[in-house]
Amino acid sequence: MTFTDRARDLFSTRRPWLDLVYLSFFFFHWTIAPPDLVEAGLGFAALGLFIGIYIFTMRRLDWTVLLGAGGGIGLALLMAEENWGAAVFMVFSAPMIARLPDAALRTPALVILGPVIILASWLAGMPWWWIAAVLVLAALSALSAGAAARRAEREADAEDREAEASRLGAEAERARIARDLHDLLGHTLSVITLKADLAVRLFDQDPARAKAELDSIQSISREALSEVREAVTGLKARSLKAAWEETRTRLMEAGLSVEGGYADVPLSPDAEQALAMALREGVTNILRHSGAKTVRISLESSAEAVTLSLDDDGIGGAIRSGGGLGGLSDRLAAVGGRLDIEQPGNGGTRLRASVPAATGVTP
Incomplete structure (x- = not known):
């Protein structure tokens, strides 16, 4: 894989790591109301914690994603009163779940995510516009992440099928060569062996006949060489x-x-x-x-x-x-x-x- 191919793969929309760029929304509130030292420290600590959870769960892509999504919702509710940009943690819960490859986990989790966000936000005293914005952004990000994940799965399946087809083709070709070599050369080499033994025995008794046998061996050997070439290059020689x-x-x-x-x-x-x-x-x-x-x-x-x-x-x-x-x-x-x-x-x-x-x- 070339450097360009690696870079394209790394920055592909199929990769969950690119979603982390949306964490920049966390800082929008600070552009309006700059934080004090304590608030900034807590904010960066929350960001670090969430990024760690996100990377851990996205590398595993199993049931731990549900725990990570729940942690994101909890962080958002804890910090939303001081920084409404913390809503991005809650929004992230949707694409995290949408990237789950196991539909038995993914589908029910996405179904109950909306009511969970509404109930948790309401109990935390969040305004209706805040809840609505989180729901809309979560739905859009879940659709985008889910489509990217399913596309990646299809491409991976296609690559597996291609690799398997290539492997089967190579195995079939090796089997053909082995079969052709056995069928073409088995009899020929046996004849050469017999004639060589006969030529050795006749070398002193009947030199003329021994020479004739050696000439025959030479002719058969040329045939064998042609048969080897035919067996090995049989694929190229097909119509x-x-x-x-x-x-x-x-x-x-x-x-x-x-x-x-x-x-x-x-x-x-x-x-x-x-x-x-x-x-x-x-x-x-x-x-x-x-x-x-x-x-x-x-x-x-x-x-x-x-x-x-x-x-x-x-x-x-x-x-x-x-x-x-x-x-x-x-x-x-x-x-x-x-x-x-x-x-x-x-x-x-x-x-x-x-x-x-x-x-x-x-x-």
């Missing part, structure tokens, strides 16, 4: 249609909606492999970085070019030419194609991988 189906499944398993359908177009093997790699690299970047909900994949053929298009509705971000995208550009350039990446004004990322029709289309 564009297979890559299309594989990446579509991967996106759907990660919870994304996929639009667009596959259309057969005539392609040379090199061009088809380059577009298949573009599809896999683009989908990998979407799963890792975009935060998208919908992806559209299309394949278009014209007199000039065959173009693979990937459009997502994610957050966009920095476009880096190195790494996978750099290698992808080189692969496309090798067949006379090109890679274009854009970020439309409405968000998301658009990837276009094109090969010239003269290169990509077989006669």
